[in-house]
Amino acid sequence: MRLRPIGAALAMVACMLAVPTAAPAHAADTLLSQGGTAAASSEQSAGMAARYAFDGDPGTRWSSAAADPQWVQVDLGAAKDISRVVLTWEAAYATAYRVQSSPDGNTWTDLRAVTGGDGGVDTWDVTGNGRYVRMLGGTRGTGYGYSLWEFQVFGPGGSGAECGGANAALNKPATASSVQGGYAPGNAFDGNTGTRWSSAAADPQWVRVDLGAVKAICKVDLRWETAYARDYRIQASLDGGSWQDLKVVTGGGGGIVSYDVSGAGRYLRVYGTARGTGFGYSLWEVAVHTLESEDPPTQPGGGDLGPNVKVFDPSMPAATIQAQINQIFTQQESAQFGTGRYALMFKPGSYDVNVNVGFYTSVYGLGQNPDDVTVRGVSVDAGWFNGNATQNFWRSTENLSVTPYDGTNRWAVAQAAPFRRMHIRGGLNLAPSGYGWASGGYIADSKIDGTVGPYSQQQWYTRDSSIGGWTNGVWNMVFSGVEGAPANSFPEPVYTTLANTPYSREKPYLYMAGNDYRVFVPSARTNARGATWANGPTPGTSLPLSQFYVAKPGVTAAALNQALAQGLHLLFTPGIYHLSQTINVTRANTIVMGLGLATIVPDNGVTAMKVADVDGVRLAGFLIDAGTVNSPTLLEIGQQGSHVDHAANPTTVQDVFIRIGGQFAGKATTSMVVHSDDTVIDHTWIWRADHGAGVGWTVNTADYGLRVYGNDVLATGLFVEHFQKYDVEWFGERGRTIFFQNEKAYDPPNQAAWMNGTTKGWAGYKVDNAVNVHEGWGMGSYCNFTSDPTIENEHGFQAPVKPGVKFHSLLVVSLGGMGRYNHVINDTGAPAFGTATIPSKVTSYP
Secondary structure (H helix, E strand, C coil): CCCCCCCCCCCCCCCCEECCCCCCCCCCCEECCCCCEEEECCCCCHHHCHHHHHCCCCCCCEECCCCCCEEEEEEEEEEEEEEEEEEEECCCCEEEEEEEEECCCCCCEEEEEECCCCCCEEEEEEEEEEEEEEEEEEEECCCCCCEEEEEEEEECCCCCCEECCCCCCCCCCEEECCCCCCCCHHHHHCCCCCCCEECCCCCCEEEEEEEEEEEEEEEEEEEECCCCEEEEEEEEECCCCCCEEEEEECCCCCCEEEEEEEEEEEEEEEEEEEECCCCCCEEEEEEEEEEECCCCCCCCCECCCCCCEEEECCCCCHHHHHHHHHHHHHHHCCCCCCCCCEEEEECCEECCCEEECCCCEEEEECCCCHHHEEECEEEECCHHHCCCCCCCCCEEEEEEEECCCCCEEEECCCCCCCEEEEEECCEEECCCCCCCCECCCEEECCEEEEEEECCCECEEEEEEEEEEEECCCCCEEEEEEEECCCCCCCCCCCEEEECCEEEEECCCEEEEECCEEEEEEECEEEEECCCCCCCCCCCEEEEEHHHEEEECCCCCHHHHHHHHHHCCEEEECCCEEEECCCEEECCCCCEEEEEEEEEEEECCCCCCEEECCCCCCEEEEEEEECCCCCEEEEEEECCCCCCCCCCCCCCEEEEEEEEECECCCCCEEEEEEECCCCCEEEEEEEEECCCCECCCCCCCCCCEEEEECCCCCEEEEEEEECCCCCCEEECCCCEEEEEEEEECCCCCCCHHHCEECCEECCCCEEECCCCCCEEEEEEEEEECCCCCCCCEEEEEEECCCCCCEEEEEEEEEEHHHCCEEEEEECCECCCECCCCCCCEEEEEEC
16 A cells, blocks of 8 residues: 555644644754554554554554554653654544643643544644653544554654764674674774674675663764675664664665664664675774763563464464474473473464473463363373473463363473463373372362362362362362362361462463454452353453563563563563563562563572562563572562552462572572562462582572561462572461472481571471461471481471461471471471371361
């Protein structure tokens, strides 16, 4: 479709109603909107998202659904004076629309009202102020939706910053697509006009520089050697993965050239597409100039999900889908400490495939509800480990239905393997083939039509679901809010059953609405029972992907924090993220979520993430892997000493896992600290590694797993293991835990090294003596002192003896006689020891 020309002027209806006029010169105006966070009432497709109206690229556009009214808006990052707007319409234009501003995104003021529009380029001088600016379309000019190539918002009086004379690229790290001879890429950024970078004699080729932080780039100087580029692009990138053209050159003649540009990025590259000679590309020098004293550049929302998200469509042949699933499974089946991260996503429809799920693989249905997607299996077994499922960690499945080939789906997992929003049209077997050892696991918001058979599973927690039956229990089977659950009967059978879950709010999830990705945020429930989607769609709100900064490996913490400061949420695509600064979540209701077990590694001893003491933050679906320099903490929620009431909208932590060692010799004093009142921890595994690389009593050091200072904190599905002091230490009032699984550290060298003052060892779960009210249900602690089987642990649980401190269904067990518990809680409960591996149980305390 072609651009429509500007038509003749039509009559004005009122002083605020106008038609396009010729654009006057505006030399002093500053472009405010480019790259700003964008949103829209609708987006025709992911390739026509709202952000494309503000990206500075005249070849990309936003397009809406074919309905009235529709809008597209940009967040300028802060309230700004607005002097001019320019709308470049595609053929699907508006005949009547309003340009509006808002201080908060809710209350809007007209800057311009237009009737009789005929497309083309509309330029309007306006007077106003606001953080948000939008085009609100009232009447379409065609049978299509609304479509804008570009929507530009300008402010008066220049940027308040000047293009600096210094070279921001000088001696910064450089890389290139190829190097000819010894002419390294760094030579183009060393300030020496006698050294150069040269490439191989092929097209295309590139050289790039890392400026060290996101900069506003205003000018680039190039000094070509004889082997110059005829056609090339100067590009900027925030993350080194997605690139934006700052300048496109065709018919270049080499020599010394300078270009005034406008854009933002941490990385800049010269991308050659056609050589001017038969040699490669060769640059004596590249100088990059940036704005001085400018505000931080904005980060874009939305974008693609990266190469490790595999999206399947029901129109694809089943054999093709199965082959790709099998290829990933073969790679990931035994890659317990590998670097691969994958998300397998199924668009709504039916698939005749079985999804075998290996390490760091997540399976997602992209419907809004589980029954929108059906496969024949989402399966985990333990053939890679000789039938032992106790190390089937770090994988997940959510939001789809399964119609098993033989009537039963197998999900034989251990820790960090959530099973959420699943509908099994048949039975569910939680044990590996041959019924070898297993030590999972977690189910939530699911429906299993048939019977669940845990068989050899030592412990399991099921929350807010419905089941057709449950066959047995080994040590610790816990249910809350589960329709069809067995009656509470601990100690024999080992069922701990609560009719309801006191508070739950299901994990945010990605889905597709038409051709667009969105994130659904389920509503909270109190005294919950059964699946949220059992009687219709899950209640909640839906957010467009354009409101998320879609992160990819290589992004900096500075870029992530800038995106958060702009008001964007974070979505980590599958991969490993090394970060040298803390991610700071300071805005209420922010969502930070990962796909495919996205993994954050804090380098240089920093804390990976800190969450301010605000309402409603949602952390979901990622792994924090401690770096090799000790971090004092890895995840902090809230502010020390603060007790703001968040009961109406608490922070939730869901499927967030923490690891110290295993991949390498990680170190952290405390893994997770919770200061915020009312926080909900819904399924976590906090693990000091007992196997893998970088493991040993003085190697992967870590004192505490979880320390809770906030009041009214609820944990549903708490797995914490192997720390060198208390695995869980609770200081806040009115804390509650439903299901706790714990193993003590395997590797204290002897009893002398395993003393807490005069007490033998450290409790797995300790409630501080000052606490007056606390309660726990379905809790187990195990010892396996492999370095010295004679080591004793005084008790698995420690708590003040007060009427308000209560525990239900406790057990401790010595695994194969490798160590001994003298009591279950405080000085109550029989010892647990001996090769028979028989738990000692306490039904209620005190």
